Amino acid sequence: MPYCTNCGGQVKDIHHYCGACGQTLSDIAESETDPPMAVDREGFLSLRSLSYVNNLLNGEQDLDRDSVSYTQLSREVSAAFADFARLAMIKDLDLLQLWAAGSSSEGLNTPVEDMSSNQFRDWLAAIGLSRTLRMYDESLHTGFEDDFNERLQKLLEIAGEELDS
Template identity: 80%
Template sequence: MPYCSNCGSRVKDIHHYCGSCGQALSKVAESETDPPMAVSRDGFLSLRSLSYINGLLSGERELDRDSVSYMQLSREVNAALEDFARLAMVEELDLLQLWAAGLSSEALSTPVEDMNSNQVRDWLAAIGLGRTLRMYDESLHTEFEDEFNERLQKLVEIAGEELDDIGDE
């Protein structure tokens, strides 16, 4: 297994960049105009993939399935799906409850411009949950998003009633 010439971290022959310092490790990587940043963060996407996605969203880039950025994004999404498969194997683990357990109660009711960084993360997670369902429906030609939204609305109503009951005590 080779090592990064910049920081000495172990890397695999298939890697185009060092995962520790972001050093280009291949001719393909050296030709890219948007090198990755080596910064740790929450979430499964690297800053390189986030930069690629932001470029797609802003129209500055086009979807290029042959680019290093696309290949890295693909690997990261596959790794995330593997993690979700592991979560799904845990009996009685409710993904919605798991997500809600870490949710700030005021995050979704605060105007975006007034949110702190934790509230922005909670807000993005809520959007991500909904958009993931939409991507699922679009990819598999299903209508699960509508069913999920109905179930979520019922859960919100039940939670509201329970909070009212606690407040009346």
């Protein structure tokens, strides 16, 4: 049985799209302008992992380290860390500036229910950055999050001053 080149999920020879991530798997799928399984989302999690995470958050499922969904999530997180390792090897690349270049700070002050999809994505990215640091601290028993938050606040003040001038 073949595997998806995007997420590694198992697929059958007859499939035109990956059922886990929506990746096109055939020339027929690539030629379609409006594919039946169009996946319009950004991020490194496949739809399968995203569904698993949402079920965990909603309390509909318990964290099960022996499940296929957990294994898939683990693979995707490992791949994301590998991608960040590649980014970290680029000299002078500032990850915060890279993120800020694609984000809009005005959306962060908008109530969630009034946000556009781009503003919501930016808001989730800001929350995700903070929560990633918290998970890092909890996993390694460090205090990096507090130090980072102080530095981030200084960076935001500098950026605000530059925008005002």
